[in-house]
Amino acid sequence: MAAVQNSLKVALRKRMTEILSSLTPDSIARQSQAVTSKVVLSEAFRQAQRVSIYLSTKDELDTTELIREMLRLEKAVFVPSYQGTKMKMVRLLDMTDYEGLPLTKWNIKQPDFKENREDAFTNGHGIDLFIVPGVAFTRNGNRMGHGMGYYDKYLTQHAAKYPHKKSTIMALALNEQIVSSEELPMEDHDVRLNCVVTENS
Secondary structure (H helix, E strand, O other), X not given: OHHHHHHHHHHHHHHHHHHHHOOOHHHHHHHHHHHHHHHXXXXXXXXXXXXXXXXXXOOXXXXXXXXXXXXXXOOEEEEEEEEOOEEEEEEEOOHHHHHOOOEOOOOOEOOOOOOOOXXXXXXXXXXXXXXXXXXXXXXXXXXXXXOOOHHHHHXXXXXXXXXXXXOEEEEEOOHHHEOOOOOOOOOOOOOOOOEEEOOOO
């Protein structure tokens, strides 16, 4: 069964890569603006003091304005830093800090893994709201990532570390990233989303 699911995911990843690379910058910008407005008005966002958010690539819904708004509201913003198979969530101080982040070989901004920043896993507080990336999503909370399992692993470890925290897991999606449950089967290790925000939902 797992092999069948994996082949479905491989096919879906390939299809989504083609779809997303064909989107115009204007379409992504329009959808990003609409989704950002919805997120800012959401209860989960308003209640959250500590937020984890991804730093977007050009083919993803743009998170820059959302990060700017969170910092303006003086929320504690945590962004991913990767090294090999490890991912941690570290504190972003302000927009100057954001602008100065080094670029990876994939041209994505990322804090240096060795840099001494506040770490959401070890700071004793954890995360209230996770805003997670992905390749495809269903309306009922299924998510397919890029295949490395970084977020599924991190979210599972975070839930074990902070068992009393009721963290919200939210995805931001372009309309084109929404698929049916038949197209995107969940596996045992996949973490479900609480909500998926799109321009159309």
